[in-house]
Amino acid sequence: MIITTPHKPSPELEDYASSLARELGARFVPRKQESLTRLRLRYGDGRLLVADDRGLRYYEESDDPLYFHPSMAYVRVKRMRKGEHDPLIELTGCKPGDHVVDCTAGLASDAIVFSYAVGSCGLVTALESQPVLFAVVREGLQSYHTIHEDVNGAFRRIQMHLADHNDWLAAQPDNSVDIVYFDPMFRRPMHDSSSIGPLRGLANPLPLDPESVAHAVRIARKTVVMKEHKDSPEFERLGFTRKHANKIAYGVIDTR
Structure with a gap:
């Protein structure tokens, strides 16, 4: 490279x-x-x-770059600023002060929403296994600026780790976080965009491992949640209860 x-x-x-x-x-x-x-x-x-x-722009055999942009995460957070509810935050039971682990950070869209929800007294740990994607998002979270300082603060508070989520989860003690979140869906985006399209070439294509889910259940005090396509067989394979919110399917394991 x-x-x-x-x-x-x-x-x-x-x-x-x-x-x-x-x-x-x-x-x-x-x-x-x-x-x-x-x-x-x-x-x-x-x-x-x-x-x-402007940050980092990654090109792979194309003039269409991968770059960090909060995209719909910013829209969702602006709605939360107005007092509106976000389906993912409600579904996970996320509250201010919680520790959330986003195991498949991708472009950190859901990590941003979680970070705003947990506030300055909470913590979002975002794991990404692909070094280039990790660098692009890590730098973007530290440099991207909006007109809302509380949103900028949510970006800056996310703790990015270059790590395989199974290895990271296996090393954590029991009941040490509140929520564990998986989003393999970013590897097969429902909507193309100039920032999402190039992600496909970088993303880890491996399916979610039952061992990772077992470790997530072991360390989560509240919930383990997975986002997938609504007709995905992954919910049944991995032991999640399927739920729907705004045409997006989530699988939930309640660990309380």
């Missing part, structure tokens, strides 16, 4: 891009006046990560 910058970057931006290259085991290439297409051809690598003032 190549990591580069826009044309005429500041020295600080070049240093930042170079440090990302070391973190991700990638090649840092000064941009100079080269186009992204020329860089791909010159180094024989279609994977590009561009670090600029």
Whole structure:
């Protein structure tokens, strides 16, 4: 993978891009006046990560980048700010002060909603196993800015971990968190967008393991919840009770 910058970057931006290259085991290439297409051809690598003032943009054999954007999460949080209820928050029993673990963070959409719901006295731990996706989202959560400071605070409070969720869950003590959440659905998005489409090439394609669910049940004090397509057989295979909310299907295991 190549990591580069826009044309005429500041020295600080070049240093930042170079440090990302070391973190991700990638090649840092000064941009100079080269186009992204020329860089791909010159180094024989279609994977590009561009670090600029807007955040990180990842390209894979395409001019359609993956980048961080809160998208519908921002819409949902704005509704919550007005006192409206969010179906996922109600279904999980999430309250201020809770510790929520999002095992499949993806672009962190649900982690953002959870983080706003638990507030400054709570905690959201977001796990992502794919290094490039982890870096894009981690940096985005720290730099993305909205006009609402309480929403910005929800972004900043999310604790991202580069980890396989099964390994992470297995290492946790019993009854140590409140809610464990799985969302394999981001790997098969219901709606395409310029930020979601490129996610497909990065996402971990492995199905959810029953062992991961067992560990989740062991450590969760309230609920374990999985989001899937409404006709998915995963609910029955993994022991979840199927529930529906606004045309989205959730599986719930109550551990209380």
